[in-house]
Amino acid sequence: MALPGFGLIAIFIxxxxxxxxxxxxxxxxxxxxxxxxxxxxxxxSRLLGVGVTTIQPERDDEGEIIRNAAGAxxxxxxxxIIRGNPDFANLAGMREWFSWERSDxxxxxxxxxxVVFMKALVNTLLFVIIVAPVQATLALGLALLINQRxxxxxxxxxxxxxxxxxxxxxVSLLWRFIYDGNNGLLNNMLSALTFGWFEGHDWxxxxxxxxxxxxxxxxxxxxxxxxxxxxSGLQTISPTLYEAAAIEGASKAQTFRYVTWPGLRNTAVLxxxxxxxxxxxxxxxxxxxxxGGPRDSTQTIVFQAVERGYGRQxxxxxxxxxxxxxxxxLTISLIQGFLTREKT
Amino acid sequence: xxxxxxxxxxxxxxxxxxxxxxxIDIADGEFVVFVGPSGCGKSTLxxxxxxxxxxxxxxxxxxxxRMNDRQPKDRGIAMVxxxxxxxxxxxxxxxxxxxxxxxxxxxxxxxxxxAEAARILQMEHLMDRKPSQLSGGQRQRVAxxxxxxxxxxxxxxxxxxxxxxxxxxxxxxxxxxxxxxSLGASMIxxxxxxxxxxxxxxxxxxxxxxxxMQVGTPMDxxxxxxxxxxxxxxGAPSMNFIDVKLTEMESELATVENAAMQPIKVxxxxxxxxxxxxxxxxxxxxYLHPVxxxxxxxxxxxxxxxxxxxETVVEVMLKDGEKVIAALAEDRILAxxxxxxxxxxxxxxxxxADDATQRKAVH
Numbered sequence: 001m002a003l004p005g006f007g008l009i010a011i012f013i014x015x016x017x018x019x020x021x022x023x024x025x026x027x028x029x030x031x032x033x034x035x036x037x038x039x040x041x042x043x044x045s046r047l048l049g050v051g052v053t054t055i056q057p058e059r060d061d062e063g064e065i066i067r068n069a070a071g072a073x074x075x076x077x078x079x080x081i082i083r084g085n086p087d088f089a090n091l092a093g094m095r096e097w098f099s100w101e102r103s104d105x106x107x108x109x110x111x112x113x114x115v116v117f118m119k120a121l122v123n124t125l126l127f128v129i130i131v132a133p134v135q136a137t138l139a140l141g142l143a144l145l146i147n148q149r150x151x152x153x154x155x156x157x158x159x160x161x162x163x164x165x166x167x168x169x170x171v172s173l174l175w176r177f178i179y180d181g182n183n184g185l186l187n188n189m190l191s192a193l194t195f196g197w198f199e200g201h202d203w204x205x206x207x208x209x210x211x212x213x214x215x216x217x218x219x220x221x222x223x224x225x226x227x228x229x230x231x232s233g234l235q236t237i238s239p240t241l242y243e244a245a246a247i248e249g250a251s252k253a254q255t256f257r258y259v260t261w262p263g264l265r266n267t268a269v270l271x272x273x274x275x276x277x278x279x280x281x282x283x284x285x286x287x288x289x290x291x292g293g294p295r296d297s298t299q300t301i302v303f304q305a306v307e308r309g310y311g312r313q314x315x316x317x318x319x320x321x322x323x324x325x326x327x328x329x330l331t332i333s334l335i336q337g338f339l340t341r342e343k344t
Numbered sequence: 345x346x347x348x349x350x351x352x353x354x355x356x357x358x359x360x361x362x363x364x365x366x367x368i369d370i371a372d373g374e375f376v377v378f379v380g381p382s383g384c385g386k387s388t389l390x391x392x393x394x395x396x397x398x399x400x401x402x403x404x405x406x407x408x409x410r411m412n413d414r415q416p417k418d419r420g421i422a423m424v425x426x427x428x429x430x431x432x433x434x435x436x437x438x439x440x441x442x443x444x445x446x447x448x449x450x451x452x453x454x455x456x457x458x459a460e461a462a463r464i465l466q467m468e469h470l471m472d473r474k475p476s477q478l479s480g481g482q483r484q485r486v487a488x489x490x491x492x493x494x495x496x497x498x499x500x501x502x503x504x505x506x507x508x509x510x511x512x513x514x515x516x517x518x519x520x521x522x523x524x525x526s527l528g529a530s531m532i533x534x535x536x537x538x539x540x541x542x543x544x545x546x547x548x549x550x551x552x553x554x555x556x557m558q559v560g561t562p563m564d565x566x567x568x569x570x571x572x573x574x575x576x577x578x579g580a581p582s583m584n585f586i587d588v589k590l591t592e593m594e595s596e597l598a599t600v601e602n603a604a605m606q607p608i609k610v611x612x613x614x615x616x617x618x619x620x621x622x623x624x625x626x627x628x629x630x631y632l633h634p635v636x637x638x639x640x641x642x643x644x645x646x647x648x649x650x651x652x653x654x655e656t657v658v659e660v661m662l663k664d665g666e667k668v669i670a671a672l673a674e675d676r677i678l679a680x681x682x683x684x685x686x687x688x689x690x691x692x693x694x695x696x697a698d699d700a701t702q703r704k705a706v707h
Contacts, residue, residue: 243396244429248443248494249417258442262433 024320030313043320049113051091054106120299128279135219143230161224172288175217179203207297214285233267269340280329301325346407346497353402362388364554375524378534379541380551386534394423394500422491426503428483430475437471440489461489481512501533550574572702575626584668586625593619603664605641610695626694632670632686640685646678
């Protein structure tokens, strides 16, 4: 009976899952005349390889630090370390990820074998850390607002839920117009509100605002979905509990703390996990709006997986990123499950 | 400890009138039971006293203070719900102390009050459990504990025993009775169960369709029901109603008869009856006594007997096709089809004006 369904699941979900794991240990390409070879953990070390090095400023013959016109110390070029330097064989082929100066004496440089992937990793984590709590809180606020018996409340429910129904690709396209640097809706509105003082900003073209802009738009798009889940949680709480609290004289805040929030525990766990997983899977917005740019400021893990697997026809590289994402999400889900477990 | 009075209290949900003008006085320390069939408005009335429903019109006073616009917490009431309404994530202790916690009562005082409530309800050993580890009766005890801790002027019970099984219901009923004796607080208790009403109440208020049918002590209501509805609602099995024709009216007594019954004289209590008109004669099954077929006032054949051991319930098909129920206080074997006569004391019969709406709505 279940065979057709199970067969489909096996072919399209279970098999690809194991394929991805297997391919991540090979050098498989999308189309290649060469036979596939097993290369062990090479894909993983190529992605995750990081190193740290400290370089001293250059000194003149008296041992004084050589400074440039602005007074900053001059350092030897990084390529002297990472290119063919037998003393630092383990750092060979890496590139600078980020660096900082400790006083004038030395500069610590963190190197990564795959800087773009590292940026994607950091961006994705940042996205999750900011979007998950903000979206969950906003959705709860909306759910509390629309969980009232007011005339026409279903109109508001529909309005808040509308962005969820629209395809994320369409939403992304629309928001590209909103964020447009020249004549975008947002710029026009800000300019109108400040009587022309605000002169416009290329939200998606500026590395410092691009990721933030995508976060705002992503929160707006999915908040209605989580609002509905919160709402369903709210409606499972027995009205007599609220009546009992009212008779005891609980204020609104106390009612929320002692009745509503404990009643939403299971919903909260569900929402947290769902948002986290959705946030980790961030792809469509990036693909439509920024393509990972500007200057890799909006690279994400899934975007990188697709970009490598299909863009660069590096199936094994894409698979490796997918497996890493799987492990990351699994770990975080397990931690969340542990932290929110039912304490007896 | 307080008096409660309702003056022409009304409640409407939109165009629908649920409570249609109710006057009730509850004395200090009195146990009053609101009883009536489903949808009669008894729970709504209780919730209006609690402040969970607005009062559309009329006045509610507790201790002489008008309470219509006060918040529930400021009315000096505590309420126990049918579904317990205890907080599932809190222990019994936290539940009982809930009102004290949110009012920021000093810890020592709160602990003392909680311990006192636990002692009264004999649930000291349950204090650290979660509600999920308690039986229905224990949960209701927790809810009562939470009410006691509030030290209210008036306790409100909204069908507190309806979710319990029969055996437990009897235990808890007795406990609530004892609680009333020991606390001496005014209590208002809503139920559809007439046994609870009869056993617990100092005063019963019978409601139907948002109107008070009769107020009185349980025995008043049982022995001297004002109308067909009260007569039929209280007592099990319920009162027999026999359609009769009035042939004569005197100052106190009316003579009635029908095809299956010889004329008898019954007190008419000034009800709206007239000679030649129709009336309804009510006789409790317990007051019908079987006699030889030729004797008695009613004659018919046994249709069905139910033997309950101490009591035998007999359904008798009268000669005119109507059925009456007799409850005999003994174990009797009466074969179906047996001719039988039934005798009753006219002083124990009630004569009512006919009112179809009141007869149908019973139970």
